[in-house]
Amino acid sequence: ELKVEQNPLFLSMQEGKNYTIYCNYSTTSDRLYWYRQDPGKSLESLFVLLSNGAVKQEGRLMASLDTKARLSTLHITAAVHDLSATYFCAVDPKSMNYGGSQGNLIFGKGTKLSVKP
Amino acid sequence: DSGVTQTPKHLITATGQRVTLRCSPRSGDLSVYWYQQSLDQGLQFLIQYYNGEERAKGNILERFSAQQFPDLHSELNLSSLELGDSALYFCASSAGVSYNEQFFGPGTRLTVL
Numbered sequence: 198e199l200k201v202e203q204n205p206l207f208l209s210m211q212e213g214k215n216y217t218i219y220c221n222y223s224t225t226s227d228r229l230y231w232y233r234q235d236p237g238k239s240l241e242s243l244f245v246l247l248s249n250g251a252v253k254q255e256g257r258l259m260a261s262l263d264t265k266a267r268l269s270t271l272h273i274t275a276a277v278h279d280l281s282a283t284y285f286c287a288v289d290p291k292s293m294n295y296g297g298s299q300g301n302l303i304f305g306k307g308t309k310l311s312v313k314p
Numbered sequence: 315d316s317g318v319t320q321t322p323k324h325l326i327t328a329t330g331q332r333v334t335l336r337c338s339p340r341s342g343d344l345s346v347y348w349y350q351q352s353l354d355q356g357l358q359f360l361i362q363y364y365n366g367e368e369r370a371k372g373n374i375l376e377r378f379s380a381q382q383f384p385d386l387h388s389e390l391n392l393s394s395l396e397l398g399d400s401a402l403y404f405c406a407s408s409a410g411v412s413y414n415e416q417f418f419g420p421g422t423r424l425t426v427l
């Protein structure tokens with residue numbers, strides 16, 4: 198069974214602190230996505246990681262991908278209250294039949310981040 | 315705003331009923347995906363259509379069906395509804411059939427009473 202595991206599932210941080218969210222996946226994939234979801238809202242695309250060693254940064258968030266370890270990280274630097282949301286990683290698995298993308302995404306359970314003053 | 319539209323935003327219905335959820339993809343996108351988000355199951359892929367043809371199927375119940383029309387909008391039909399079908403249903407679209415970033419619509423919140 199294809200699995201995408203995020204940890205932690207809940208994260209309460211103080212403003213100004215740093216923390217890392219981890220995303221492990223069990224299938225072969227060379228493409229990983231990070232999304233943000235505010236309560237009752239849609240999913241907003243944050244990062245698209247396309248290859249081993251990919252690193253992308255936007256503001257206080259930085260994402261990386263290690264396809265050999267099947268691990269992605271989302272690092273939060275100097276957290277602020279506006280970052281409070283649920284963060285999902287999603288994997289685009291390779292097809293077992295033809296090695297290309299299956300197209301659909303497999304999501305982790307999400308990490309609910311709460312940043313307190 | 316992702317450019318993907320979904321209607322209705324909210325839907326309240328009774329068990330045993332049938333509903334239709336509608337999705338219009340971003341301009342130029344040929345693929346449409348349907349996902350279900352619930353507290354116990356998380357975000358689950360249901361089905362994908364590409365240019366009118368079914369391309370991939372996930373954990374979609376037999377009571378559920380979907381189609382994509384020539385104008386590329388898609389509908390998800392849910393029948394014989396059960397309490398457990400209450401969830402947020404998202405539509406996403408992408409340019410191609412695979413290896414493309416997916417953009418999510420605002421979702422339809424379905425409540426089955």
